[in-house]
Amino acid sequence: MVTRPLNPIRVGGEVDALCTKCELNLAHTILAMVGTKVIRVRCNTCGADHQFRGTQPLQKATSFAAPKKASTPRTTAAERVVLNFEEQLKQKNQVGARLYSVKETFKLDDVVDHPTFGRGFVSAVRGDKVDITFRTFDKTLIHGRTPPPDPAAS
Ligand SMILES: [Zn+2]
Structure with missing residues (x-):
């Protein structure tokens, strides 16, 4: 059988x-x-x-938990600007910082103390205007409203 x-x-x-x-x-x-x-x-x-x-x-092979995303610390734009500003300001001659005035004449990299905006440095000079980089922003200010001292004097 x-x-x-x-x-x-x-x-x-x-x-x-x-x-x-x-x-x-x-x-x-x-x-x-x-x-x-x-x-x-x-x-x-x-x-x-x-x-x-x-x-x-088949899904057994691929059902493993997705790796947890590493949370990358994000630096905000403002923080970057601040860090960058501090770094840049360190390299300027802060001893020679001058109080901002329209009557003053500034040149590139001059450190400027502004009564409202605080300490900054000249990042560009354009005729009677200066771009001053402050901690969190750039500002275009007027300068050299009185004739500058004769540059040949030095
Ligand atoms: Zn096959």
């Missing part, structure tokens, strides 16, 4: 298995078995031989 196996799996037969190359559950031809256990299979789609792993939910 022949007992018909419930499981018709046999070498040369077909079994659904996860193909590691196709990355899909596909029909495979059984290449090797130990007892009732399928050992090696060949993908009917791509022809690759590989170990039988059964069918697997």
